Amino acid sequence: MAVLICIFFLNMIKSKKENAKVMRGVQMIYVIGIIVLYLLGKGTLKALYRKDSAKDMGVAEAMLTGGIVVIGLAEAAHMGAVVMGRSFSDCVFLFLAGLLILLVGVAVLLLINFFKHKTGKMPKPISKEEKLFAAVWLAMVLIQLLLLAGSGKVYLTGDMTVETVNTMLTTDTIYQINPLTGQPYVQGVPMRIKILCLPTLYAVLCDVFKYSATELVWGMIPVFTLLGCYAAFYCVAKSLFPEESKKRSIFMTAVVLLLWMGDYLYGVDGFALQYAGFRGVSVRMLILLPFTISMVLRGKWKPAFLCVLAEGCIVWTTYGMGMCLLTIALMVLVKAVGLWWKKASQSAEVAVSKDAGEDNR
Amino acid sequence: MRELMENARMGWFQYTGNGKFAALLLVALLLFWLGRKEIREKYDWLVRYTTIMTIMCICPVTAALLMGYQTRFYDYQWIWNVVPVTVVIALAVTIFWSGMTESYGRGPFSILKKIGITFVLVALIWVSGGMNRPVAGVENDAQSKTATADILKTIREIGENEKCVLWAPTDILEYARALDGTVCLLYGRNMWDAALNAYSYDSYGEKEEALYEWMSQVEKTGMAEIMTEKECLDMAGELGVTHMVLPGGLQPQVLEAVEESLGTTAENVGAYYLFLLQ
Numbered sequence: 001m002a003v004l005i006c007i008f009f010l011n012m013i014k015s016k017k018e019n020a021k022v023m024r025g026v027q028m029i030y031v032i033g034i035i036v037l038y039l040l041g042k043g044t045l046k047a048l049y050r051k052d053s054a055k056d057m058g059v060a061e062a063m064l065t066g067g068i069v070v071i072g073l074a075e076a077a078h079m080g081a082v083v084m085g086r087s088f089s090d091c092v093f094l095f096l097a098g099l100l101i102l103l104v105g106v107a108v109l110l111l112i113n114f115f116k117h118k119t120g121k122m123p124k125p126i127s128k129e130e131k132l133f134a135a136v137w138l139a140m141v142l143i144q145l146l147l148l149a150g151s152g153k154v155y156l157t158g159d160m161t162v163e164t165v166n167t168m169l170t171t172d173t174i175y176q177i178n179p180l181t182g183q184p185y186v187q188g189v190p191m192r193i194k195i196l197c198l199p200t201l202y203a204v205l206c207d208v209f210k211y212s213a214t215e216l217v218w219g220m221i222p223v224f225t226l227l228g229c230y231a232a233f234y235c236v237a238k239s240l241f242p243e244e245s246k247k248r249s250i251f252m253t254a255v256v257l258l259l260w261m262g263d264y265l266y267g268v269d270g271f272a273l274q275y276a277g278f279r280g281v282s283v284r285m286l287i288l289l290p291f292t293i294s295m296v297l298r299g300k301w302k303p304a305f306l307c308v309l310a311e312g313c314i315v316w317t318t319y320g321m322g323m324c325l326l327t328i329a330l331m332v333l334v335k336a337v338g339l340w341w342k343k344a345s346q347s348a349e350v351a352v353s354k355d356a357g358e359d360n361r
Numbered sequence: 362m363r364e365l366m367e368n369a370r371m372g373w374f375q376y377t378g379n380g381k382f383a384a385l386l387l388v389a390l391l392l393f394w395l396g397r398k399e400i401r402e403k404y405d406w407l408v409r410y411t412t413i414m415t416i417m418c419i420c421p422v423t424a425a426l427l428m429g430y431q432t433r434f435y436d437y438q439w440i441w442n443v444v445p446v447t448v449v450i451a452l453a454v455t456i457f458w459s460g461m462t463e464s465y466g467r468g469p470f471s472i473l474k475k476i477g478i479t480f481v482l483v484a485l486i487w488v489s490g491g492m493n494r495p496v497a498g499v500e501n502d503a504q505s506k507t508a509t510a511d512i513l514k515t516i517r518e519i520g521e522n523e524k525c526v527l528w529a530p531t532d533i534l535e536y537a538r539a540l541d542g543t544v545c546l547l548y549g550r551n552m553w554d555a556a557l558n559a560y561s562y563d564s565y566g567e568k569e570e571a572l573y574e575w576m577s578q579v580e581k582t583g584m585a586e587i588m589t590e591k592e593c594l595d596m597a598g599e600l601g602v603t604h605m606v607l608p609g610g611l612q613p614q615v616l617e618a619v620e621e622s623l624g625t626t627a628e629n630v631g632a633y634y635l636f637l638l639q
Contacts (some may be wrong), residue, residue, distance in 0.1 A: 106498035153499050156535070158556030163549075166542030178563060180549025182538060189564035214539055236448050240404065245413045247455050257486050261446075264380030264491030266498065267438030269447045285442055293445055297407065316434065323442045326430065330443065334410045 021152040029209050029220060034227075036103070041066030043106030048302045056238065056298065058334070060231040064291050065303055066330035067228055068310045075313040081174055082194055088168045088203065097202050118248055126245070140256045141230060148226060148274065154218050155266060155275040165213040169206055179214035184192045198280050198314045222277025229259070229273055229286035235294035280314035284323060292324045296331050304328055362425070365433070369424035372437020380491040386415060386446050389453030400456055407449065415442045434559050454482055499629045502532070507629050509536040513544060515630050516604055519637065528572065528597055529606035530580045533633070547602050548573055568596050590618040598638055605636040 015196035041062035051059065077098060081091035163179035171177050175194050178185050206216050233255045234248070241247040264289075272282035288307040295304040304324075310324040373418065377383050393401050393408045401408060417423040418440055429438040465471040506637065512533060516525050527537060528547040532565050537544055548569045552558035558564070565573075573585045597605060607619065609632035620626055627634035 152503065155496075155499050156550075157498050157554055160550070160557055161559065162539040163542075166538060170542030178549070178561060180538060180546070180551050180557065182542070183543035185561060185563055189561050193560055213542070233447070233451075236445075240407075240448075240452060241455075247459055250458055251451050251455045254454040254482075254486075255447060257483060258382070258447050258450055260488050261490030262380060262382050263496060264494070265376065265438060265496075267376075267436065267441065268380065268382060270490065271496065275496070281439070289442060290445070290448065293407075293448060317432070321430075323431070326484070327443055330414065331406070331410050334413060335406055338405065338409060 024210040029205070029211075030223070033224060035062070036099070037063050037066030037070065039066065039106050039110070040069045042104060043109050044069050045303075046109050056242070057300075058238075060234045060238075061303070063231050064228060064235065064287065065306065066289065068303075068306045069101075069102065071197065071201070071310045071313050072306075073102065074204065075195075075197040077204075078174065078197040079195060081200075088172045088174055088200075088207075091174060091200060092204050092207050095201075095320050096208070126195075130246040130249050137249060137253045137256055138325060140253070140260065141226075144256070144274075145223060145226060148222055148277070149219065152218070153275055154323060155271070157266070157317070159276070161199055161202065162213045162217045162276055164204060165203045165217055168200065168203040169213065174200060192316060196280065196316065198283075217278045222273075225277035225283060225286060226273060228283070229290075230255070232287045232290035232294070236290050236297075239294040239297040252349055281317070284311050284315050288324055289327060292327055296328055346353070365425045365428055366421055368437055369428055372424065372428075373419055373421075376438050376441070379494075381489040382446055382450065383441075385450050385485070385489045386411075388442070389450050390415065392453050392457065396456075404452065407445070407452070411449045413622040418444055423448055439441065450486075454486075458482060502535075505532040506536050506540070508538055508633060509533050512606055512630050512633060512635060513537065513541045515542070515628065515635060526601050526603045527606065528576070528604070529600045529633075530576060530608050533606055547597070549602060568600060572596060572600070579611060579615065580608050583608070583615065585615050585618075590615065591622045594619065594622050594638070602638050605638055606630075607634045607636070609633055611624045 006266040012285065038059065044065050045057050045062055064116075074095060077091050077095035080086070080094050081088065160179050167177050167182065168174060175189055176184065202213070202217050202221065206212070206213055209216070211220070230252070234252060235257075237248040237251045243253065259270045259273050262268050263274050265271060266276070271284060272279070272285050276282045277286075288311050292304045292307040294306070295301070305328075307327065308322065308324045311317065311324045315322060364468070390408065390412050393404065394412070395505045407502060417427060424437065424440060427443065428435075428437060431439055431442075435496070458478060462471075462475050509532075512529070516527070524545070525543070526545045526547060527534070534546055534548070535550060537546060538549065546563055549557070551561075552565060552569070552573050572593065575585060575593050578587055579585050588596075594605075607616070607627070611634065617628065619636065623636055623638065625637065627636055629635075
């Protein structure tokens with residue numbers, strides 16, 4: 001419901017041209033996007049966790065997993081076109097065909113599960129304070145969405161996403177033309193750059209929904225990133241406060257405040273959300289890393305490793321590893337050392353008490 | 362390695378120069394370590410991990426190692442990605458607020474106290490976050506975008522399907538390829554935004570660089586002293602430039618010299634002069 005309200009307000013801003021067609025189109029991309037992400041994510045989580053171990057995986061987790069699946073699909077289509085030297089149009093076809101196959105598969109899987117499991121869970125009563133925090137959170141997100149859609153502020157330094165998308169659309173090639181000049185590459189691009197699929201995904205969306213690169217990349221993608229970001233932080237809230245919904249809403253309100261007010265430097269979360277939501281590093285920072293942390297805290301390793309793969313597809317990590325993997329590895333290391341320390345101190349305590357007992361005897 | 366260490370050392374000062382979320386994080390961690398034991402034990406894993414990673418990001422040696430891991434392409438502030446700054450501050454705020462408000466009970470002034478503590482926390486976050494001051498490099502340069510769109514439209518009107526290689530001031534070139542993927546540029550944004558050079562093995566020749574210098578000077582001073590207009594136009598012609606744009610603040614003698622060399626008059630497009638070279 002909240003998302004739909006946000007979309008309604010966004011439409012009001014986007015429809016400056018007073019063009020009903022554009023307005024419908026804007027609505028379509030958000031609605032279709034959210035439904036597709038949810039279905040893909042739900043299906044993937046069902047496939048990953050067949051039994052009750054996925055009980056705590058809700059709508060937010062499904063949306064985020066769906067986003068990762070879309071990134072994976074875009075990467076497959078992109079690499080298919082790059083490796084086989086095919087055109088961008090072939091890449092669009094590959095992506096859409098793959099999406100269709102996945103959606104059919106997911107529909108079958110969800111239908112089977114629909115008849116298998118039917119669990120009725122009574123919703124817990126919500127306190128007044130919790131309602132108040134949820135309302136404040138929603139109001140702030142709404143204002144953020146309005147500002148994001150209306151300000152038109154973008155951070156362009158070191159980024160050429162829009163130019164890359166435009167080049168793909170106008171030349172029907174992938175990474176063969178220099179996006180900054182429009183001239184063919186003389187010496188080419190590094191392989192690690194060539195495998196990044198985010199511009200291709202945006203170009204596919206532009207091609208399918210008939211948007212200009214600037215409209216989609218600077219205007220609409222940051223909105224998806226914002227929604228994904230709050231979904232990811234909600235997952236963290238669920239991991240930290242599994243049974244305390246009031247604390248979850250306080251946590252989410254604090255997160256909105258921090259992201260809104262912390263926009264002082266490129267590289268901090270708030271800045272990425274407000275001015276660079278279309279960049280791969282922003283998606284990593286705002287969606288993949290919080291989602292990874294929440295999954296690691298819950299001991300759900302499969303979605304966490306999906307984040308590692310997604311990061312490899314959208315962010316330039318020269319050694320092919322990246323921050324998600326480092327986070328998982330270090331968190332596991334800290335946990336292992338903590339357990340070892342606890343065990344060692346317990347056995348030392350036992351040994352000391354034994355010695356004391358022998359001395360007394 | 363020495364350079365990396367220096368960057369790691371200076372990075373911390375730059376990172377904490379504008380906003381103070383790092384300081385807020387340290388306060389949050391202190392709250393956990395010095396606060397109630399049962400809370401620390403409940404979030405033991407996350408708190409330990411965050412503490413260790415924060416120390417690693419502050420200490421120049423470990424920060425340099427992390428910078429090496431993330432590759433030199435990224436600046437110091439990116440290593441803070443491994444520290445869940447927002448998560449831990451929000452967690453501390455949640456626990457602090459819940460703890461304080463629970464202690465207020467249901468007395469007559471409890472609502473006022475709750476409002477007071479909320480206000481203090483919001484103010485603290487606002488002050489630490491840089492107080493929403495304008496951020497460098499973030500632009501909504503609507504004027505440049507409109508000017509670029511007008512110039513591109515005029516170019517298309519002059520020759521609809523003709524190939525266009527554009528040479529223009531930076532504020533026009535900045536948005537030209539973003540607005541129209543069919544237009545080619547003499548040089549792109551990587552001429553003045555060095556970070557973009559990492560995306561390709563290609564580099565510009567001496568002639569392109571000389572023309573960039575010439576245009577930069579014209580943009581700043583309205584004068585052209587690096588080389589004569591004739592030399593400059595010959596060079597641009599050699600490099601295949603078809604359309605040239607000059608800024609409106611041009612000195613009259615420069616404009617006359619360019620028009621004389623080309624044998625045409627400039628077309629006024631907004632605050633710019635548009636010339637056809639070929």
